[in-house]
Amino acid sequence: MTTTGTVVVGADGSPASRTAIEFALHDAARRGARVRVVAAAQPPEFAMGLYGMTAIPSPQTIAEHAHKSIRQEVDGILRARPDLTAVPLTVEATVGAPGRVLVDAAEGADVLVLGHRGRGRVASAVLGSVGLHCILHATCPVTIVRPTKVGEAITVEPAVATQGG
Numbered sequence: 001m002t003t004t005g006t007v008v009v010g011a012d013g014s015p016a017s018r019t020a021i022e023f024a025l026h027d028a029a030r031r032g033a034r035v036r037v038v039a040a041a042q043p044p045e046f047a048m049g050l051y052g053m054t055a056i057p058s059p060q061t062i063a064e065h066a067h068k069s070i071r072q073e074v075d076g077i078l079r080a081r082p083d084l085t086a087v088p089l090t091v092e093a094t095v096g097a098p099g100r101v102l103v104d105a106a107e108g109a110d111v112l113v114l115g116h117r118g119r120g121r122v123a124s125a126v127l128g129s130v131g132l133h134c135i136l137h138a139t140c141p142v143t144i145v146r147p148t149k150v151g152e153a154i155t156v157e158p159a160v161a162t163q164g165g
Contacts, residue, residue: 004033004108004109004110005031005032005033005034005110006033006034006035006036006108006109006110007024007027007028007031007033007034007035007036007109007110007111007113008024008035008036008038008102008105008106008109008111008112008113008140009021009023009024009035009036009037009038009112009113009114010038010039010040010098010102010112010113010114010115010130010134011037011038011039011070011073011074011091012039012040012098012115013039013069013070013073014115014117014147015115015147016115016116016117016145016146016147017073017115018073018077018115018147019115019145019146019147020113020114020115020145021035021037021073021074021077022077022081022084023113023143023145024037024113025077025081025084025087025089026084027111027113027143028087028089029084029086029087031110033087033110034087034088034089034090035087035088035089035090036089036090036092036105036109037070037074037089037090037091037092038092038093038094038101038102038105039066039067039069039070039091039092039093039094040066040093040094040095040096040097040098040101040102041062041063041065041066041093041094041095041096042095042097042098043059043095043096043097059095062095063093063094063095064093066093067091067092067093070091070093071091074089074091092105098130099129099130099133099134099137100133102114102130102134102138103133103134103137103138103139106134106138106139106140106142107139107140108139108140109140110140110141111140111141111142111143112134112138112140112141112142112143113142113143113145114130114131114134114142114143114144114145115144115145115146115147116128116131116144116145116146116147117147127144131144
Protein backbone atom coordinates (compact mmCIF):
# COMPACT_ATOMS: atom_id res chain seq x y z
CA MET A 1 0.00 0.00 0.00
CA THR A 2 1.38 3.39 -0.98
CA THR A 3 1.17 6.12 1.64
CA THR A 4 0.60 9.78 0.85
CA GLY A 5 1.30 11.16 4.28
CA THR A 6 -2.28 12.33 4.75
CA VAL A 7 -4.82 11.48 7.44
CA VAL A 8 -8.33 12.77 6.62
CA VAL A 9 -10.77 13.22 9.49
CA GLY A 10 -14.46 14.06 9.37
CA ALA A 11 -15.64 16.82 11.71
CA ASP A 12 -19.13 17.96 12.67
CA GLY A 13 -18.74 19.58 16.09
CA SER A 14 -19.93 16.57 18.11
CA PRO A 15 -17.99 14.96 20.98
CA ALA A 16 -17.34 12.01 18.64
CA SER A 17 -15.87 14.42 16.10
CA ARG A 18 -13.57 15.92 18.71
CA THR A 19 -12.31 12.46 19.62
CA ALA A 20 -11.80 11.63 15.93
CA ILE A 21 -9.77 14.83 15.40
CA GLU A 22 -7.59 14.10 18.41
CA PHE A 23 -7.06 10.52 17.24
CA ALA A 24 -6.20 11.72 13.71
CA LEU A 25 -3.61 14.14 15.12
CA HIS A 26 -2.02 11.34 17.18
CA ASP A 27 -2.04 9.00 14.18
CA ALA A 28 -0.53 11.64 11.89
CA ALA A 29 2.20 12.41 14.44
CA ARG A 30 3.02 8.71 14.59
CA ARG A 31 3.07 8.43 10.79
CA GLY A 32 4.88 11.71 10.17
CA ALA A 33 1.82 12.75 8.15
CA ARG A 34 -0.41 15.78 7.81
CA VAL A 35 -4.09 16.04 8.79
CA ARG A 36 -6.98 17.28 6.65
CA VAL A 37 -9.95 18.09 8.85
CA VAL A 38 -13.04 18.02 6.63
CA ALA A 39 -16.47 19.33 7.63
CA ALA A 40 -19.45 18.58 5.41
CA ALA A 41 -22.52 20.74 5.98
CA GLN A 42 -25.89 19.59 4.72
CA PRO A 43 -27.17 21.53 1.71
CA PRO A 44 -29.56 24.41 2.47
CA GLU A 45 -32.52 22.47 1.07
CA PHE A 46 -32.06 19.91 3.87
CA ALA A 47 -32.38 22.50 6.64
CA MET A 48 -35.22 24.35 4.92
CA GLY A 49 -37.54 21.37 5.14
CA LEU A 50 -36.64 20.55 8.72
CA TYR A 51 -37.06 24.00 10.19
CA GLY A 52 -39.58 25.63 7.87
CA MET A 53 -37.13 28.39 7.03
CA THR A 54 -38.15 30.80 4.31
CA ALA A 55 -34.83 32.65 3.83
CA ILE A 56 -32.01 30.17 3.87
CA PRO A 57 -28.33 31.10 3.92
CA SER A 58 -26.24 30.60 0.80
CA PRO A 59 -24.06 27.48 0.50
CA GLN A 60 -21.00 29.73 0.84
CA THR A 61 -22.31 31.17 4.12
CA ILE A 62 -23.06 27.69 5.44
CA ALA A 63 -19.56 26.46 4.50
CA GLU A 64 -17.93 29.53 6.08
CA HIS A 65 -19.87 28.99 9.31
CA ALA A 66 -18.91 25.29 9.38
CA HIS A 67 -15.26 26.16 8.73
CA LYS A 68 -15.18 28.72 11.53
CA SER A 69 -16.86 26.32 13.96
CA ILE A 70 -14.54 23.41 13.18
CA ARG A 71 -11.45 25.65 13.21
CA GLN A 72 -12.43 26.73 16.75
CA GLU A 73 -12.83 23.10 17.73
CA VAL A 74 -9.38 22.22 16.33
CA ASP A 75 -7.81 25.23 18.06
CA GLY A 76 -9.37 24.11 21.36
CA ILE A 77 -7.92 20.61 20.95
CA LEU A 78 -4.48 22.04 20.16
CA ARG A 79 -4.61 24.35 23.21
CA ALA A 80 -5.41 21.35 25.39
CA ARG A 81 -2.83 19.15 23.64
CA PRO A 82 0.21 21.35 22.76
CA ASP A 83 2.19 18.18 22.00
CA LEU A 84 0.11 17.85 18.82
CA THR A 85 0.69 21.37 17.47
CA ALA A 86 3.65 20.23 15.35
CA VAL A 87 1.34 18.15 13.11
CA PRO A 88 0.64 20.10 9.90
CA LEU A 89 -3.08 20.43 9.32
CA THR A 90 -5.70 22.09 7.19
CA VAL A 91 -9.38 22.68 7.93
CA GLU A 92 -11.85 22.51 5.07
CA ALA A 93 -15.61 22.87 4.90
CA THR A 94 -17.98 22.27 2.07
CA VAL A 95 -21.70 21.88 1.53
CA GLY A 96 -22.81 18.42 0.48
CA ALA A 97 -23.86 15.00 1.64
CA PRO A 98 -21.35 14.13 4.39
CA GLY A 99 -20.69 10.58 3.21
CA ARG A 100 -19.88 11.65 -0.34
CA VAL A 101 -17.83 14.67 0.76
CA LEU A 102 -15.70 12.54 3.09
CA VAL A 103 -15.18 9.74 0.57
CA ASP A 104 -14.07 12.30 -2.03
CA ALA A 105 -11.76 14.02 0.47
CA ALA A 106 -10.20 10.69 1.44
CA GLU A 107 -9.30 9.78 -2.15
CA GLY A 108 -5.60 8.94 -2.05
CA ALA A 109 -5.31 9.40 1.74
CA ASP A 110 -3.58 6.92 4.04
CA VAL A 111 -6.65 6.66 6.28
CA LEU A 112 -10.04 8.26 6.90
CA VAL A 113 -10.92 8.77 10.57
CA LEU A 114 -14.53 9.18 11.71
CA GLY A 115 -16.23 9.53 15.05
CA HIS A 116 -19.04 7.25 16.19
CA ARG A 117 -21.90 8.92 18.01
CA GLY A 118 -23.59 5.75 19.32
CA ARG A 119 -26.70 6.96 21.09
CA GLY A 120 -28.17 4.40 23.44
CA ARG A 121 -27.46 0.72 23.92
CA VAL A 122 -28.66 -0.50 20.50
CA ALA A 123 -27.50 2.54 18.51
CA SER A 124 -24.04 2.23 20.01
CA ALA A 125 -23.67 -1.14 18.33
CA VAL A 126 -24.82 0.10 14.93
CA LEU A 127 -22.75 2.26 12.63
CA GLY A 128 -24.44 5.42 11.38
CA SER A 129 -25.25 6.17 7.75
CA VAL A 130 -22.20 8.40 7.16
CA GLY A 131 -19.78 5.89 8.67
CA LEU A 132 -21.35 3.04 6.74
CA HIS A 133 -21.22 5.00 3.48
CA CYS A 134 -17.54 5.77 4.04
CA ILE A 135 -16.63 2.17 4.89
CA LEU A 136 -18.38 0.90 1.77
CA HIS A 137 -17.05 3.54 -0.64
CA ALA A 138 -13.72 4.92 0.61
CA THR A 139 -10.63 3.82 -1.29
CA CYS A 140 -8.48 3.95 1.85
CA PRO A 141 -8.78 2.29 5.27
CA VAL A 142 -11.42 3.77 7.58
CA THR A 143 -10.95 4.05 11.35
CA ILE A 144 -13.97 4.60 13.59
CA VAL A 145 -13.38 6.06 17.07
CA ARG A 146 -15.82 6.52 19.92
CA PRO A 147 -15.97 9.59 22.15
CA THR A 148 -14.17 9.24 25.45
CA LYS A 149 -14.72 10.43 28.97
CA VAL A 150 -12.11 12.73 30.45
CA GLY A 151 -8.97 10.74 31.26
CA GLU A 152 -10.15 7.70 29.30
CA ALA A 153 -8.10 6.27 26.44
CA ILE A 154 -9.42 6.61 22.90
CA THR A 155 -11.20 3.45 21.76
CA VAL A 156 -10.51 2.31 18.22
CA GLU A 157 -12.56 -0.28 16.42
CA PRO A 158 -11.42 -1.73 13.11
CA ALA A 159 -13.91 -1.18 10.32
CA VAL A 160 -13.53 -3.56 7.43
CA ALA A 161 -15.72 -3.90 4.35
CA THR A 162 -15.23 -6.17 1.39
CA GLN A 163 -16.50 -5.55 -2.08
CA GLY A 164 -18.99 -8.16 -3.18
CA GLY A 165 -18.33 -9.69 -6.51
